[in-house]
Amino acid sequence: ATIEFTEDGxxxxxxxxxxxxxxxxxxxxxxxxSMDKTEPEISFEGVEDKGAYKEDVTPVIxxxxxxxxxxxxxVQVDMVNQNNSTIQPEExxxxxxxxxxxxxxxxxxxxxxxxxxxxxxxxxxVMDLAGNEQEETICYSVNRFGSIYTLQEEAKxxxxxxxxxxxxxxxxxxxxxxISAEDVKVKLTxxxxxxxxxxxxxxxxxxxxxxxxxxxxxYTISEDNFVDDGVYMVSISxxxxxxxxxxxxxxx
Numbered sequence: 001a002t003i004e005f006t007e008d009g010x011x012x013x014x015x016x017x018x019x020x021x022x023x024x025x026x027x028x029x030x031x032x033x034s035m036d037k038t039e040p041e042i043s044f045e046g047v048e049d050k051g052a053y054k055e056d057v058t059p060v061i062x063x064x065x066x067x068x069x070x071x072x073x074x075v076q077v078d079m080v081n082q083n084n085s086t087i088q089p090e091e092x093x094x095x096x097x098x099x100x101x102x103x104x105x106x107x108x109x110x111x112x113x114x115x116x117x118x119x120x121x122x123x124x125x126v127m128d129l130a131g132n133e134q135e136e137t138i139c140y141s142v143n144r145f146g147s148i149y150t151l152q153e154e155a156k157x158x159x160x161x162x163x164x165x166x167x168x169x170x171x172x173x174x175x176x177x178x179i180s181a182e183d184v185k186v187k188l189t190x191x192x193x194x195x196x197x198x199x200x201x202x203x204x205x206x207x208x209x210x211x212x213x214x215x216x217x218x219y220t221i222s223e224d225n226f227v228d229d230g231v232y233m234v235s236i237s238x239x240x241x242x243x244x245x246x247x248x249x250x251x252x
Contacts, residue, residue, distance in 0.1 A: 068103060118142060121139050141176040
C-alpha cells in the first residue's frame with residue numbers, strides 16, 4: 001500500500017493486519033515525522049525598496065519558518081559607489097539573533113563619510129530543516145552628502161579665465177538618487193545681475209538613469225547666454241529624493 005502525505009504537518013501512523021486464517025500480526029508503529037514543503041519567509045524592516053535615506057540606516061533582516069535553520073542565514077551587502085563600482089563594505093553585517101521560529105540580523109549603520117554614500121543591494125537567503133530555501137533582495141540608497149558636480153572640458157577652460165567669443169558650457173550633476181526637473185534651478189549671474197534660466201530655451205538637461213547606478217544629469221547652457229561682454233557665473237541648485245539641497249557654481 002502507498003500512503004501519500006501532501007500537506008505540511010506532523011504525522012505518525014501504525015499498521016495492523018491479519019491473514020485469511022484470522023492470525024493478527026503485531027502492530028507496527030512509526031516515529032512521528034514532519035512534512036514541510038513551505039519556503040521560509042524573509043522580510044526587511046527599517047528600509048523600503050528603492051528608498052532614499054540621509055540619516056541613520058539600520059536595516060533588519062527577519063526570517064520566519066516553523067522549522068527554520070538559523071545557521072543557514074547568509075547576507076551579502078553590495079554598494080555601488082559614485083564611480084559606479086560595486087564593493088562590499090567592511091563591517092556591514094551584524095550578529096544573528098534567533099528565537100523559536102524566527103531569526104534576525106541588524107545591519108550596521110554606515111559611518112557618516114561621503115565614501116559611504118551609494119546604492120546598497122542587500123541579498124539574504126535562508127533554509128529550513130527540510131531543505132526549503134528562500135532568497136530575497138532589496139535595494140535602497142544612502143545619500144547624506146548630496147550631489148557631486150563636474151565641469152566638462154569646455155567649462156574647465158573658461159572657468160575663472162578671460163575668453164573671446166561665447167560658447168556653450170556643460171556641467172554634470174551626479175547623485176545616488178533621482179532628481180526631478182521641477183526640483184532644479186539654473187541661474188545665470190551677469191555682472192552681478194541674477195536671472196533664472198529656462199529649461200529647453202536657455203539650457204538643456206540630459207539624464208542617465210540606469211537602474212542600480214548613480215544618476216547623472218548633464219546641464220548644457222547655451223552660448224546665447226554669453227554673447228555680451230561681462231563676468232558670468234552659472235549656479236545649479238537642486239533637491240534630491242533623499243531631501244538634500246545641492247548647489248554648485250561655475251564662473252566664466
